[in-house]
Amino acid sequence: MPELPEVETIRSCLEAHQGARIVKVEVKRADIIRRADFELRDLIGLSIKEVGRRGKYLDLVLSGRGHLILHMGMSGRVYQVEEPGQIEAPHVHLIIYLSNQAVIVYQDARRFGGVWLVKDTRDFFSHLGVEPLARAFNTDYLEKALKGRKIAIKTLLLDQRLISGIGNIYADEALFRSGILPDRPSGSLSRREVEVLVRAIKKVLRQGIEQRGTTFRDFRDGYNQMGGFQDHLKVYGRFREPCPTCGQPLERVRLGGRSTHYCAHCQH
Numbered sequence: 199m200p201e202l203p204e205v206e207t208i209r210s211c212l213e214a215h216q217g218a219r220i221v222k223v224e225v226k227r228a229d230i231i232r233r234a235d236f237e238l239r240d241l242i243g244l245s246i247k248e249v250g251r252r253g254k255y256l257d258l259v260l261s262g263r264g265h266l267i268l269h270m271g272m273s274g275r276v277y278q279v280e281e282p283g284q285i286e287a288p289h290v291h292l293i294i295y296l297s298n299q300a301v302i303v304y305q306d307a308r309r310f311g312g313v314w315l316v317k318d319t320r321d322f323f324s325h326l327g328v329e330p331l332a333r334a335f336n337t338d339y340l341e342k343a344l345k346g347r348k349i350a351i352k353t354l355l356l357d358q359r360l361i362s363g364i365g366n367i368y369a370d371e372a373l374f375r376s377g378i379l380p381d382r383p384s385g386s387l388s389r390r391e392v393e394v395l396v397r398a399i400k401k402v403l404r405q406g407i408e409q410r411g412t413t414f415r416d417f418r419d420g421y422n423q424m425g426g427f428q429d430h431l432k433v434y435g436r437f438r439e440p441c442p443t444c445g446q447p448l449e450r451v452r453l454g455g456r457s458t459h460y461c462a463h464c465q466h
């Protein structure tokens with residue numbers, strides 16, 4: 199599933215279209231529109247003022263105060279093509295034609311994602327927690343969020359209401375880099391461990407962005423190209439491979455319904 203670094207990678211690709219006007223919109227599957235505060239045809243003539251991101255949501259801020267919000271779900275892609283003839287994928291649900299001749303395509307084979315036409319995002323994004331790369335996400339914030347909680351630390355990191363943008367891959371990687379077992383009760387972490395974990399989360403997300411995201415299966419960037427962070431993963435997807443630190447085989451369990459990778463020797 200695209201997480202913060204993947205959505206950020208798409209966002210930076212699409213920034214090139216800031217200022218372009220929407221000239222035509224085609225919807226192939228109407229049920230991909232999850233909410234519409236205004237009509238789809240109202241998008242025509244509006245320009246893209248800004249390409250933003252909040253958590254795992256891509257936020258196209260339009261002139262006239264509207265927002266076109268996209269979520270990639272499990273398998274979604276948002277990318278630009280120069281020619282409509284390049285749209286070859288079978289699961290394209292939305293096509294946006296821009297005044298600069300670019301065409302932006304939204305496709306999602308498994309349809310866990312969606313498109314929202316939103317007038318005011320304050321309410322729409324109000325359920326989302328702090329951005330993990332923001333200063334507001336720090337040792338004090340996480341320590342307070344963990345206090346007294348019995349829930350596994352990994353499960354807590356995935357709670358978008360507390361921290362928005364971390365998913366399965368970057369949670370496993372950050373916990374490995376912190377030496378913390380994913381199933382540790384959240385409240386059992388020492389302040390020192392919380393500090394190390396916060397630093398590891400920020401670092402692994404920044405590295406993910408630098409490498410243009412992780413392509414495990416479906417992810418493609420805003421040009422429909424694969425990311426590069428999959429070559430830098432230390433534990434995710436490496437069940438039974440030797441731990442890069444100690445050489446012991448890596449473990450995999452299901453935790454909170456999610457496949458979880460760790461080293462039983464290096465993480466405590």
Ligand SMILES: [Zn+2]
Nearest residue numbers: 441444461464
């Ligand atoms: Zn190890």
